[in-house]
Amino acid sequence: MLIKQLSIFLENKRGRFNEVATMLGKAGINMTAFTVAENSDFGILRLIVSDSEDARALLKENRYAVSVTDVICIQMPNNPGALAKVMSIIDGAGISIEYMYAFSSGNIALSIIRPDDLGKTVKVLSDNKIELLAASELFAL
Numbered sequence: 001m002l003i004k005q006l007s008i009f010l011e012n013k014r015g016r017f018n019e020v021a022t023m024l025g026k027a028g029i030n031m032t033a034f035t036v037a038e039n040s041d042f043g044i045l046r047l048i049v050s051d052s053e054d055a056r057a058l059l060k061e062n063r064y065a066v067s068v069t070d071v072i073c074i075q076m077p078n079n080p081g082a083l084a085k086v087m088s089i090i091d092g093a094g095i096s097i098e099y100m101y102a103f104s105s106g107n108i109a110l111s112i113i114r115p116d117d118l119g120k121t122v123k124v125l126s127d128n129k130i131e132l133l134a135a136s137e138l139f140a141l
Contacts, residue, residue, distance in 0.1 A: 001122060001132035002070040004052035005112070008045040009065040012038055017045060023062060029055045032139055033112055035101040046101070048073075048112065050139055071114050072121060073133040078109040086130055090115065093124040108141070 010016040017036065024031060030050040037044045049055045052068060059066040076082040083102070090097065095115050102111040110133070115121040125132060 001072065001134050002118060003048060003073050003112070003133070003135045003138065005069045005071045005114075006045075006047045006049060006052060006055055006059070007067045007069060008047065008059060010043045010045055012041055012043050016043070020045060020059070020064070023058060024049065024055055027054065027058055029058070030139070033101065033103060033110070035099075037099075046099075048135070048138065052135075069114065070118055071112050072118065072125070073138055074111045074113065074125065075131040075133050076109050076111070078104040078107050082109060083111060086111070086125070089124060089128050089130065090121065093120065095121050095124065105141075110138070110141075 008020060010020070021031065031047055032050070033048040035046050037046075047055070048071075056066055056068055074086055076086060087097075095117055098114045098116060100111055100113040102109060104110065113121070122132065
């Protein structure tokens with residue numbers, strides 16, 4: 001259950017995120033999750049979008065540096081300790097998390113993770129009955 005994530009390198013200038021959001025919106029591409037990591041010179045915008053291939057092509061066409069990475073989306077109850085349980089399983093399997101971002105709505109919490117071993121992580125989480133979402137399920141929420 002891997003999901004394609006776009007990573008876009010942006011100059012750290014006012015309006016750059018708006019340019020990307022506007023461009024994707026005009027193309028009918030929906031952003032369902034994102035995070036921004038930045039320093040003084042540039043930022044990395046990580047996005048989960050409704051059509052990663054069309055988004056990648058559009059961004060490249062408009063001279064954005066963009067890459068596509070596989071990530072995992074974990075669904076869990078939105079209650080205290082749910083994320084700690086999942087992280088304990090991952091840590092216990094000797095897996096490192098490169099980065100993650102999360103969001104919640106109502107009773108559901110979702111976490112996007114980029115582990116150092118995707119295959120092992122999917123197996124370990126599945127074996128422990130942790131719910132992993134495919135991209136289509138993520139957009140159906």
